[in-house]
Amino acid sequence: MAPTLSRESRLGAEGRARDWAEIQERMLVPLYETVYDRLEVDAATRLLALGCGSGLALLLAAGRGAAVTGCDSDEARLALARARLESWPASGAPRGRRARPARLLSGPPPAAVSAGEYDVITAFDPVEPVAELRPALDRVARTARRGSTVVLAGWGPPERCATSRVLRTAARLAEPRGPGAYELRLSGRDDLEDLARGAGLRPDGSGRVACPFGYPDLRSAVRGLLSTGLFDAAAAATDRHQVDKELTEALHPYRRPDGTVRMENVFRYVIART
Template identity: 60%
Template structure:
């Protein structure tokens, strides 16, 4: 299983210089790499639990919606699946291409070469078209970007699913994922800071944090015309080597963007750091237990 505690990173820390202009945004490339190197692996237990349950392997033809920097695709490809990923974030997608490209220094991966097993495309589901004719239609659609933490996120996923389902074979499996109950997710306390800084009004605007609801995934499935066929919960603790890594990882998620627009970066970092203090251990590491849900559906 992929470890969730990150102890080192290859690039310079964009948050290290407190004298820098706090209103200047971190560039998109740096933030994408923070996501790929620090934050994305926190969801690896979720990816693996879903793939174990569905017995993902050589017969799987997967379309991943919002594939990000490709860790979930890499895990599926390592099991022999033929994978396609779509995302509108070009920086994250570039990192996914790096991950899924064959590494001549380490020999070819098992089964098909990675370049033959993976397609990575900029855009929404329509960019994917149908699966390779020789392989048949997609038989698994996944949305691993967890819903249930931003106002409007569940409604926003419905159009993407409606575009993706016609690309899949009849009876294909669709997997939706979301945050678990707030009382089981320590990170919810930190996300409340983002909501308060972005919008102090009692009713959050679209994109602002809100607590996950019990039926978020079922509501999405119903709107998209999907039939639920099982569900599960997975422990996904967020673990960081230190406070600086935690800030970098959390701010790479996009969940703090509204707060960064409403105020300045130094204030967001300061208040998030304060919210993280109860989860910092004596050795400096930060550890926040969380639970995520997944819903298995039939198209």
């Protein structure tokens, strides 16, 4: 298991974005690779990533030769994505392959960017609130070329996601701020399909992918999970120290004899067509 680059506590948007990039984002690599394999992403692919985060999924697609564009409202994560993609040609491009230019856009796709430029549009971030994702999907459905592929991802069934039991801590601590303070991407059997249909897309396949969350120690696990933003409402309703304490306690059942932490999870994805 790869150690994190720094074990010091980080505060603020930049620190949390770096924790996401160094600790948490890699947990979703099996999801990214499974979808790219299924869609045969390659040098002929023009890919738009909604909620691209710090750019790991874009980097993997670029490594297959795809032309990539990413959008995200988190400026700190976007800055890390930009740094990753700018350095990739020097360190990650396969021998003999020229890197294709990448575009990174702040916020949702602006009016000047038409989904019609792309044949694959992804929404991988499983913690992006549905209320924020839905307008972007509506725009994609209106502007994408007929037959373009849209991929939506979300958590699998709670009984198949050990992390869902830990996330109950966030929901419980956020209760003083009201039932709407904590929101998790829908994870029911038909929720992703319903989200696609609601945007005018046609579901055309689905799958499940094992994405275990593994950390070298409890401190890294706490930092990684906090970087998702799922505990923000809990911290606002109580305080950061209380959240750290209760999250650490919730993680103890998943701590192994060598001190590492591992939670087995399954994520779902739906393939839809415009």
